[in-house]
Each structure stands twice: as structure tokens, then as C-alpha cells.
Amino acid sequence: MSDGTADDTTMRVDPQRAQVLVENISSVLQKIESVANGRKVRLIAVSKLKPANDILALHRSPHKIVHFGENYAQELTEKASLLPRSIKWHMIGALQTNKCKPLAEQVPNLWCVSSVDSVKKANALEKGRAALAEKQDLPEKLRVQAQINTSGEEEKSGVEPKDALALCKHIRDDCPHLQLAGLMTIGAIARSKASTPETENEDFVALRETRDQVAKELGINEADLELGMGMSSDFEAAIRQGSDEVRVGTTIFGERPAKKDAEVKAAVAGEK
Numbered sequence: 001m002s003d004g005t006a007d008d009t010t011m012r013v014d015p016q017r018a019q020v021l022v023e024n025i026s027s028v029l030q031k032i033e034s035v036a037n038g039r040k041v042r043l044i045a046v047s048k049l050k051p052a053n054d055i056l057a058l059h060r061s062p063h064k065i066v067h068f069g070e071n072y073a074q075e076l077t078e079k080a081s082l083l084p085r086s087i088k089w090h091m092i093g094a095l096q097t098n099k100c101k102p103l104a105e106q107v108p109n110l111w112c113v114s115s116v117d118s119v120k121k122a123n124a125l126e127k128g129r130a131a132l133a134e135k136q137d138l139p140e141k142l143r144v145q146a147q148i149n150t151s152g153e154e155e156k157s158g159v160e161p162k163d164a165l166a167l168c169k170h171i172r173d174d175c176p177h178l179q180l181a182g183l184m185t186i187g188a189i190a191r192s193k194a195s196t197p198e199t200e201n202e203d204f205v206a207l208r209e210t211r212d213q214v215a216k217e218l219g220i221n222e223a224d225l226e227l228g229m230g231m232s233s234d235f236e237a238a239i240r241q242g243s244d245e246v247r248v249g250t251t252i253f254g255e256r257p258a259k260k261d262a263e264v265k266a267a268v269a270g271e272k
């Protein structure tokens with residue numbers, strides 16, 4: 001690789017594994033296209049707890065996948081240091097405030113943070129990006145999505161829909177190194193299971209309504225505030241309800257191991 005990160009000699013891509021991954025993602029891309037009705041919908045391949053050479057296999061495949069999503073700041077940072085700079089990383093997992101600044105400062109090709117749910121975290125990302133901008137030219141702002149807890153479940157991260165406007169306004173007005181790219185939700189599993197092509201998923205309805213309201217209050221185009229919703233179990237439903245970006249892991253990479261530190265380390269190093 002000309003950018004000097006991923007080294008062809010140290011990272012081996014197993015051809016059989018690569019073939020499985022390419023078949024899986026081809027089928028996801030086809031499904032996206034068949035429900036998107038000509039709209040552009042971004043696929044994020046969610047690679048958390050999966051080895052770096054899985055990512056490389058998809059990045060080098062004929063599909064040239066560039067958008068990869070990770071849940072843990074440390075795992076993202078490690079993988080980014082091993083893999084080509086041409087990858088656009090998405091931080092989609094629950095954020096700890098103290099991890100925000102280092103993440104934004106250490107990963108120049110961090111493309112989007114989808115899990116911003118407080119002014120404090122937005123400010124910490126802003127600080128990290130500002131520090132990086134002092135060291136190198138950054139052609140683009142760091143995109144961020146405000147995570148909204150549309151289901152009201154205690155254990156889910158995200159701000160309540162009523163607090164979305166204040167957070168979005170802060171990002172837009174007070175974080176010059178960040179770009180308010182959209183709103184994101186995970187949604188309740190029960191609602192995802194209950195929805196059929198004929199019914200609407202309430203979480204997706206709620207995210208869309210929140211987005212429309214925020215766009216109106218901020219005086220921006222609805223189309224300029226993306227909807228990030230839909231995962232393996234419900235990405236087609238999410239697209240039918242207007243999603244601009246889906247996050248798909250299991251359907252592409254297979255089931256994930258339970259998160260234990262040792263496993264994560266082995267997975268990241270590609271030892272499995």
C-alpha cells in the first residue's frame with residue numbers, strides 16, 4: 001500500500017474468507033439497492049470485534065468498501081493504525097467523554113462519530129480535532145451525528161428527542177471543527193422484530209420527526225441532516241422509512257465473539 005500503513009507482507013488475507021465476505025456484502029448491497037428506489041444510501045460495514053484482515057479484504061474487493069464502523073475507541077484506533085488511510089472510519093458505539101479527544105486527535109481518517117449524546121462529548125471531539133488541525137491540514141470537518149434515544153429505554157444511549165435541538169444547535173454553532181451531519185438511533189429490538197413491510201417502525205418514525213423538527217428550527221434543509229438508522233435485522237425497513245445510512249455487522253461478518261479483552265486483542269491482530 002502506497003500510504004505505508006497496511007503492509008501487504010504482514011497482513012494476510014485468506015482468499016476463502018475474502019470470498020465469503022464479498023458474497024455477504026454483495027447481497028446486502030443488492031438488498032439496499034432494491035429498497036432504496038434510486039436514493040443514495042450509505043452502507044457502513046460494522047467490523048467491531050472482527051479482525052483487521054476482514055476489513056482489508058472488503059476494502060480491496062471489487063466493491064472497494066470504504067466505510068467501516070467500530071464500537072470501541074481503542075479498537076478503532078488500533079485498526080486505523082494498521083489499515084490504509086483510504087478507509088473512512090465511523091465511531092458508532094457508546095462514547096466515554098475522556099476517550100473523545102484522543103480519538104479525534106489520533107485518527108485523521110475518522111470520518112464520522114455517530115454516537116454524540118452530550119455537549120461535553122461534542123466539546124471534547126472539537127478539542128481533539130482542533131489539536132489535530134494544528135499539526136496537519138484537515139481538508140474536511142469531522143462529521144458527527146446526534147444520537148437520539150427514540151425508544152426511551154433506560155439502557156440505551158442518546159438524548160431524548162426533546163433535547164435534540166439544543167445539542168444539534170451547539171454542534172453547529174459552537175464546534176467549528178465539527179459538521180452536524182445528521183441524527184442516529186438504534187431503536188428497540190422488539191419494535192424491529194414487530195415491524196413488517198406494511199407497518200412502520202416507531203423508532204424510525206420518531207427519528208424522522210425529530211430530524212424534521214430540528215432542520216426546521218435550525219433553518220436547514222431536511223436533506224442536509226441525514227438519518228442514520230437500520231442494522232442487520234431492520235436495514236431494509238429503515239431505508240423504506242427514509243434512512244440515509246445503515247450500519248450492518250452480523251449479516252456481513254457473521255456472529256461476533258463475546259467482548260473480552262483478550263479476544264479483542266487477538267481479533268485485532270488477526271490471529272484468529
Ligand SMILES: *Cc1c(COP(=O)(O)O)cnc(C)c1O
Nearest residue numbers: 046092231232233247248249250
Ligand atoms: C453492533 C452495532 C451495529 C451492527 O449490528 P448488527 O446487528 O450486527 O448488524 C449497528 N449499530 C450499532 C450502534 C452497533 O453497536
